[in-house]
Amino acid sequence: MPRKTYHHGNLKNALIQAGIAILAEEGLGGLSLRKAARRAGVSHAAPYAHFADKQNLIAAIASDGHKKILERFETIRVKYPDNPLRQLAAGAWAYVKFGLQAPDHYRITFSGVIQDEHSHAEFIEYSQRNMQVLREIIAQCRSAGVLDADGVDSELQAVSIWGLLHGLTLLMIQKQLPSQLIKTCPPKDIVLSALQQMARISINKRMLD
Amino acid sequence: MPRKTYHHGNLKNALIQAGIAILAEEGLGGLSLRKAARRAGVSHAAPYAHFADKQNLIAAIASDGHKKILERFETIRVKYPDNPLRQLAAGAWAYVKFGLQAPDHYRITFSGVIQDEHSHAEFIEYSQRNMQVLREIIAQCRSAGVLDADGVDSELQAVSIWGLLHGLTLLMIQKQLPSQLIKTCPPKDIVLSALQQMARISINKRMLD
DNA sequence: CTCCAAATCTAGACAATGTAAAGATTGTAG
DNA sequence: CTACAATCTTTACATTGTCTAGATTTGGAG
Missing domain, CATH: 1.10.10.60 (Homeodomain-like)
Structure with a gap:
């Protein structure tokens, strides 16, 4: 029509x-x-x-992906305002879940189309805000004593956790994890275990929601 | 000509x-x-x-990527035959380094083009062998008591470490890590810190080579 | 050695795509 | 109301993936 x-x-x-x-x-x-x-x-x-070109449409779609992830983070922060550990756990799972629910939207969001720092201002903006949220949550967890600092720079801690979640999400989306594991272990358990290994935090499956 | x-x-x-x-x-x-x-x-x-089509050329290139990574792993294994911890450290860094040296070859290798389990036999083969090597190194580290088992299934431990390295590699390749961090912290330090956080192993920068 | 079938390569064609240019239509500031 | 800027259409072109028909070469059966 x-x-x-x-x-x-x-x-x-x-x-x-x-x-x-x-x-x-x-x-x-x-x-x-x-x-x-x-x-x-x-x-x-x-x-x-x-x-201006196809790249710019992709950049806009990628910005939207970052925005959606940011919204999920914000929702969780207001849901558990005084429980930073739960913010971390639930935020992590929400991040991965977005990837599982919209695999190709997630992939394009982190496809690395954006090289130039100056173009695609919106993308940079949302991307940095997401990083900032993660930083804040980690800082609060540290202050509350529910996350080991252990001599690790908190920026490096944030980047490591993000890298872990990002890598696992992509491997799950693209079915590159051992099929043996996939059959016996739902994504949620994988994320839970990975988080515990990385951050040595005491969380359970329930706290991911 | x-x-x-x-x-x-x-x-x-x-x-x-x-x-x-x-x-x-x-x-x-x-x-x-x-x-x-x-x-x-x-x-x-x-x-x-x-x-048969472009996908099949891509699959062949991806197989080559896996093969090159596998070769680096094997080289390291024969270099430090009775030091599984060092195999883990040096293997991890070799993996990331391949991504940094050949960013787009690395990306296409893990781009998830291979969905069908039955086609692209060579890709599946190399990919599984890489996973197998990581599993073996981790098993040896555990036996030697240089890597905490800590009640974590060893398959989940392998997948988590792989996810971490994969995620960090992509974020570095695509310049998606905070520019602040990049300026002060070389890739090697990022990987070293991430590995220590994840596996709680006592390694130093020298052991990555 | 001969000869044929299979493997390999070329040439030509087609549809889909990204993108540029020129012009038509519409909203809007003055 | 009018001129300008934003938005949209049409036309056009080069590049690409892929198909088909045919040419060339190779290896092996007889």
Whole structure:
């Protein structure tokens, strides 16, 4: 069905949503500017009024991924305001869960399309805020004495935990973990165990929710 | 310069090497079947005698990545035959270093192109052997008492360490770690710290080599 | 050695894609 | 109301993945 108005009205956002939908239905390989334009009901060159090139659409989709992760973090922080350890546990699981629920959206979010520090300001912004949230949670855990400092710089601790979660998420998404393990051990248990090994914290499965 | 013989002689391998070279020079986005064919000095359809489609060339390149990582592991194992802890430390760093030296080769190796378990037998083979090596090193560390078992299933321990290294490698490759940290802390220190946090092992920087 | 089938390579074609250019339509600031 | 800027369409072109038909070469059966 063709549009009534010549102008779409909200094309930029429609293209981002179309892109996310394509990722969900057809995966990374199915994403194209023209297909997104078709879904939004505009001509194949219309996107160029809003995105300089395909990379910029991808950057916008990646920003949206970071934003969604950030929202989940914020939700958890207000849910357990005075329990930083639970924030850490639940936040970690929420992060991984986003990856499992929207695998290709997650992958594109961390696909490393953004090299230039100056372009894609929104992406940089959200990405840094996510890192900042993790830093804060870890700082609070340390202050509360529920997370070992152990002479480890807290920045290095944050980066290590993030790296761990990121790596496991990708390996799970891409089915690269030993099939033996996958059959006997649900993702949640893998994350729980990994977190305990890394941070030596006393958490249980319930605290991931 | 055109070939002398009608038949290339070793086209399959030449295409793989061409692909790896393209990855090094132009990155993931620059890789195309036709470009690889051009480099090998054959027509654009010649690759189809050796690879059913582009995915199969990618799978072959990914297999090569796994093979190179495996070779590094083996080298380290014969270098420190009776020091499993050092095998773990040096192996971990060798893994990350491969990612830093050949970022896009590393990325394509773990890009998750292989979904079907039955196709791409070579990839599955190498991938499993890499996992097996890590398992063995960890088992030896445990037996030698230089790595805490701590009630953690050894498969989960292996997967966690792998996830950690994989995640950190990607974040470093894609420059997604806080720029503040990058400026003050070389990759080697990041890996060393992460390993110590995860496995609570007593290793120093020298042992990574 | 001969000859044929299989393996390998070329040439040509097609659809999909990213993207540039030129022009049409619409919203809006003055 | 009008001129300008933003938005959108149409047309066009190069690149790419992949298919088909045919040419060349190789290896092995007889």
